[in-house]
Amino acid sequence: MSWRRGGSADGVARRWVLLLCVGSFCLGLLFTNRMWTLPEASEVAIPNERRGKESELITGDCSIRQVQGKHDYSNMLRTSDTHLDAQEASRKLFLIGIELASCRTLDKTIANLETELSATRSLQDSFLNGSPVSEEYKASESTGRRKYLMVIGINTAFSSRKRRDSIRNTWMPQGEMRKKLEEEKGIIIRFVIGHSAISGGIVDRAIEAEDKKHGDFMRLDHVEGYLELSGKTKTYFATAVALWDANFYVKVDDDVHVNIATLGNILSKHILKPRVYIGCMKSGPVLSEKDVRYYEPEHWKFGEVGNKYFRHATGQLYAISKDLATYISINKHVLHKYINEDVSLGSWLIGLDVEHIDDRRLCCGTPPDCEWKAQAGNTCAASFDWKQRYLQLCAEHLGGS
Structure with missing residues (x-):
């Protein structure tokens, strides 16, 4: 009764303190969006063996660390009850709420970054390990991809x-x-072609009919054109890597005769090398005159007039190992395209740790060149036949495939 009569002012002060504490508590809930269960003092001071190695969130650090003689938030609150006034307790709760909110924001940011990184790795794995993208190879997705020796892509055109x-x-x-040949030797052979500028036109339908008859095409998401051979090469490697897991990826023109057995023997000798670039290496002049064949519009990038290109394989036939094909596939959007396709490929690889292998058996001429080399025991793996009239004759002298 005496408290009610004589302590009215003190009662008002106590009510204000109570309101401040409740307000601070609600403000802390607003920032943390969660309820905190305060451990008993005995649990903090003398942890048992089961809890001795448990972790706790330390103020000022968003990571989980072992509790080693550090005070938790319950100690802070008990201190505020005995040594600090209500305003100090409110301020500390406010700071704790802000700090916890910052930690949650940081955790969310890290989680988002981890998700993006996982998505990027998954995209890269689709190139490295890949899942088949055509109906013909969907069955291999569940059983694992088969390893092939080589994929031979024959560059062709609508008119060929x-x-x-x-x-x-x-x-x-x-x-x-x-x-x-695919099942026993691990050798894939396909004609490589894109589509016309007007997709679904007459030439596209003709290729579809031809493919339906023979089933030997690899269709690319690429607009065909003589000046687009560099882009076609990039798309070929990206598509081939996604379709087949092979040790080597070969590009050959459709005016070249290939001895498959000899080519396989040549490539097999380099199968343990991670990054190889095999072909008939050359270094021709950079042509700056507009009215000549193989004119180089970006000739100024190669230095003074009369300079030569860096060493690269002739475009009629070359092979690259899986690592290099995968590199081109992943970086296809940033690899520069020169007007000449063979120069473009050489430029993509010139700055990498790549072994250039010059093998003249990959660039034999038409008869009698292939005949002489076969008689000498150096069987050609490929011969160029520009006019096509010696193709069958050279096949006979090369021993067929």
Whole structure:
């Protein structure tokens, strides 16, 4: 009764203190969006063996660390009850709320970055390990990808039907023989072609009909054009890496005869090397005159007039190992394209730790060159036949495929 009569002022002060504490508590909940359960004093002072190695969030640090003689928030609150006034307790709760909110924001940012990193790695894994993107190879997704020796992509054009038929009749097996070559020897062979500027046009339908008959095309998401060969090469490697896991990826023109057995023997000798670039290496002059064939519009990048290109493989046939094909696939959007496709490939690899292998068996001439080399025991792996009239003859002298 005496408290009610004589302590009215003191009662008002106590109510204000109570209101401040409740307000501070609510403010802390607003920033943390969670309830904190304060451990008993005995649990903090003398942890048992089961809890001796537990972790706790330390103020000022968003990481989890072992508690080693450090006071927790309950100690801070008990101190505020005995030594600090209500304003000091409110200020500390406010700071704790801000700090915890900052930690939550940082944790969320880290989680988002980890998600993005995981997505990026998944995208890269799609190139490195890949899942088949065509109906023909979807079955291998569940059983694991088969390892092939090489993928041979024959660069062709809409107007090259006669060249394709000539290849089908000589060194490229057809039907069951091609499937047997894939299954037993691990060798994939496909004609490589994109689409016309007007997708679905007459030439596209002609290729679709031809592919339906023979089933030996690799269709690219690429607009065909003579000045777009560098882009086509990048798209070929990216598509081939996604479709097949091979040790080597070969590009060959459709006016070249290939001895598959000899080519396989050549590549097999380098199978343990991670980054190899195999072909007939050359270093021709950089042509700055506009009216000549193989004119280089960016000739100024190669120095003074009369300079030569860096060493690179001739474009009729070359092979690169899986690591290099994967590198091109991943970085295709930032790799510069020169007007000449073989120069472009050489520029993509010149700055890498790559072993350039010059093998002249990959660039034999037409008869009688291939005949002389075969008689000398140096069987050619490829011969160029620009006019196509010696293709069958050279196939006979090379021993077929």
